[in-house]
Amino acid sequence: MREILRVNMSTLTISKEPLPEKWARYGGRAxxxxxxxxxxxxxxxxxGPDNKLVIAPGLLxxxxxxxxxxxSIGAKSPLTGGLKESNSGGTAAHALGKMDIAAIIVEGxxxxxxxxxxxxxxxxxxxxxxxxxxxxxxxxxxxVAVAKGIxxxxxxxxxxxxxxxxxxxxxxxxxxAGIAITDPHGYPNRFAGRGGLGAxxxxxxxxxIAIFEEGxxxxxxxxxxxxxxxxxxxxxxxxxxxxxxQALPTFGTNVLANIINEAGGYPTRNFSSGQFEGVDGISGExxxxxxxxxxxxxxxxxxxxxxxxxxxYYVDEDGHYITKGPEYESxxxxxxxxxxxxxxxxxxxxxxxxxIGIDTIEAGVMIGVYMASGKIAFGDGAAAMAVLDEIGxxxxxxxxxxxxxxxxxxxxxxxxxPVVKHQGLPAYDPRPIQxxxxxxxxxxxxxxxxxxxxxxxxxxxxxxxxDPLKPEGQAALSQGLQIATAMLDSLGFCIFVAFxxxxxxxxxxxxxxxxxxHTGDEWDADALMQLGKETLTYExxxxxxxxxTNADDRLPKFFLEEPLAPHDVVFTVTDEELDSVHSFxxxxxxxLGIK
Amino acid sequence: MKVDVxxxxxxxxxxxxxxxxxxxxxxxxxxxTTIADVIAMLGLPDEPxxxxxxxxxxxxxxxxxxxxxxxxxxxxxxx
Numbered sequence: 001m002r003e004i005l006r007v008n009m010s011t012l013t014i015s016k017e018p019l020p021e022k023w024a025r026y027g028g029r030a031x032x033x034x035x036x037x038x039x040x041x042x043x044x045x046x047x048g049p050d051n052k053l054v055i056a057p058g059l060l061x062x063x064x065x066x067x068x069x070x071x072s073i074g075a076k077s078p079l080t081g082g083l084k085e086s087n088s089g090g091t092a093a094h095a096l097g098k099m100d101i102a103a104i105i106v107e108g109x110x111x112x113x114x115x116x117x118x119x120x121x122x123x124x125x126x127x128x129x130x131x132x133x134x135x136x137x138x139x140x141x142x143x144v145a146v147a148k149g150i151x152x153x154x155x156x157x158x159x160x161x162x163x164x165x166x167x168x169x170x171x172x173x174x175x176x177a178g179i180a181i182t183d184p185h186g187y188p189n190r191f192a193g194r195g196g197l198g199a200x201x202x203x204x205x206x207x208x209i210a211i212f213e214e215g216x217x218x219x220x221x222x223x224x225x226x227x228x229x230x231x232x233x234x235x236x237x238x239x240x241x242x243x244x245x246q247a248l249p250t251f252g253t254n255v256l257a258n259i260i261n262e263a264g265g266y267p268t269r270n271f272s273s274g275q276f277e278g279v280d281g282i283s284g285e286x287x288x289x290x291x292x293x294x295x296x297x298x299x300x301x302x303x304x305x306x307x308x309x310x311x312x313y314y315v316d317e318d319g320h321y322i323t324k325g326p327e328y329e330s331x332x333x334x335x336x337x338x339x340x341x342x343x344x345x346x347x348x349x350x351x352x353x354x355x356i357g358i359d360t361i362e363a364g365v366m367i368g369v370y371m372a373s374g375k376i377a378f379g380d381g382a383a384a385m386a387v388l389d390e391i392g393x394x395x396x397x398x399x400x401x402x403x404x405x406x407x408x409x410x411x412x413x414x415x416x417x418p419v420v421k422h423q424g425l426p427a428y429d430p431r432p433i434q435x436x437x438x439x440x441x442x443x444x445x446x447x448x449x450x451x452x453x454x455x456x457x458x459x460x461x462x463x464x465x466x467d468p469l470k471p472e473g474q475a476a477l478s479q480g481l482q483i484a485t486a487m488l489d490s491l492g493f494c495i496f497v498a499f500x501x502x503x504x505x506x507x508x509x510x511x512x513x514x515x516x517x518h519t520g521d522e523w524d525a526d527a528l529m530q531l532g533k534e535t536l537t538y539e540x541x542x543x544x545x546x547x548x549t550n551a552d553d554r555l556p557k558f559f560l561e562e563p564l565a566p567h568d569v570v571f572t573v574t575d576e577e578l579d580s581v582h583s584f585x586x587x588x589x590x591x592l593g594i595k
Numbered sequence: 596m597k598v599d600v601x602x603x604x605x606x607x608x609x610x611x612x613x614x615x616x617x618x619x620x621x622x623x624x625x626x627x628t629t630i631a632d633v634i635a636m637l638g639l640p641d642e643p644x645x646x647x648x649x650x651x652x653x654x655x656x657x658x659x660x661x662x663x664x665x666x667x668x669x670x671x672x673x674x
Contacts, residue, residue: 251604259668262647427674461670465652
């Protein structure tokens with residue numbers, strides 16, 4: 001029986017309660033969004049006692065479902081002002097799943113704002129909250145090193161511990177702060193990066209959550225044989241599809257750099273061009289060549305049970321770990337968007353972001369906006385690092401930078417600020433790739449590529465094709481993918497499984513077969529889509545209650561007015577089409593009995 | 596006619612000079628040469644491909660013209 005672990009930071013009390021029956025089919029994003037919708041007033045101050053930080057493994061967390069170990073973290077976002085689900089890899093989700101914890105809810109704020117606590121979960125079910133002032137203000141890497149040394153000696157748990165860590169940016173309440181999660185090697189390099197959830201964790205006074213999983217067993221299944229059969233079917237699809245079996249494991253996510261650049265949709269120098277002349281220097285191919293030459297790891301999973309293995313480590317010339325192989329979005333934001341074409345520079349910036357605990361996408365977009373102000377030059381890696389240092393040191397200027405692209409753009413009077421719902425746009429320009437513009441505009445999350453990844457059909461010829469340069473078909477494409485993504489996020493799947501699922505019917509079948517065999521409940525294709533719709537309905541309604549209207553589902557004007565080279569196009573999907581994306585919400589809300 | 600050909604990811608090893616890399620090579624082709632002809636000439640593996648001519652998606656039966664830039668990718672994705 002899954003439980004909710006409730007941690008009240010005002011009273012410093014911990015309690016467990018059964019997961020309410022009405023949410024028995026929820027995990028991951030469905031659960032974090034349902035809980036935030038239900039328990040957090042939409043007008044709550046995101047940095048105040050009424051906001052809650054909700055951490056949930058997917059419905060299949062703790063099982064052997066391939067690529068099923070993703071973690072959802074939810075709250076009212078200090079950055080967007082709406083309901084946020086930020087999704088991460090790392091080992092914590094499976095650990096929580098094995099403990100039968102459906103969600104951790106952290107609520108209230110401590111009376112003493114100077115405290116730093118560690119929340120510790122032990123395999124026998126014991127949970128405690130201990131002051132750890134020695135960790136206050138430390139970077140994520142040092143926090144883990146210090147904590148791991150002490151925890152390991154105290155409890156003799158060698159490697160079997162997962163950490164969820166807040167960096168100094170989050171402790172200082174910056175709106176671009178993310179939350180780090182340790183990977184299988186104990187590096188805090190996986191991130192629930194988007195939406196400023198590190199700032200929420202900071203208000204709660206929790207520096208880290210340690211989950212000890214020594215001796216914990218995988219979860220039981222209602223029908224073990226059927227579950228294993230479905231796992232084999234799913235794993236077979238993922239290890240057969242060309243994208244998930246070849247391109248991603250060989251080159252990592254940054255294999256995208258060249259193809260998005262070739263398509264003319266690679267935002268360059270604060271979204272002023274769609275192609276970057278220095279793309280090869282920061283591409284996945286170059287990253288692989290450098291890493292192989294230096295003896296670094298070029299293929300591993302970010303959590304146990306990953307069969308895609310797109311993670312890698314970036315190392316220095318002596319082969320020492322610097323950071324994870326920067327993901328496509330990070331290499332783009334800290335590279336092309338800032339006019340930087342050098343992989344070592346990008347990796348150093350990526351490491352800095354990870355250590356101070358700031359979202360790499362928001363950081364790169366912010367630096368690109370700052371460069372557009374003329375205060376520093378595009379391509380100046382040292383100046384970009386100095387910006388991140390300001391954030392880490394918490395200077396007055398650093399607090400502006402740390403609040404993200406929009407805050408920085410407004411402060412320095414920049415005309416073109418690429419944000420939707422106050423969140424920086426990721427690595428695809430919405431003018432030559434119009435489908436992703438629909439997702440940016442309409443997502444409950446603010447500008448977020450993962451919310452409805454139309455790059456599949458728009459550019460990659462996965463799941464059919466939709467001409468990226470034309471408005472036709474983009475709203476329907478985005479809607480379908482937003483629903484499917486919310487579903488995958490709720491079950492705990494990595495969204496990269498979608499590349500196989502979109503092309504291989506048996507992969508989609510395997511998902512509802514795994515859900516049914518694990519839970520003993522009825523699951524089919526329609527039920528999966530309903531799960532996605534319900535998730536989006538909680539988010540959409542919360543945002544409405546928080547004051548969002550259709551006018552917030554729009555791209556910044558310059559994407560509609562300033563043509564982008566090389567295609568010389570603007571975004572032309574109509575407002576009516578954008579407003580059609582959430583057409584299912586009233587009906588689903590009625591089914592759920594919510595308004 | 597002159598056409599620039601660029602190959603990415605594991606396709607880059609199929610450039611005729613054997614040197615790999617993602618930089619363009621200029622091919623001297625007969626008039627009427629199609630993308631499929633170039634693919635056969637390169638000996639690319641028989642698997643799905645994503646093809647651009649001058650930054651727009653193009654089918655393999657497309658006839659190339661002087662000055663085109665042909666870019667060929669194996670199936671890739673990420674994000």
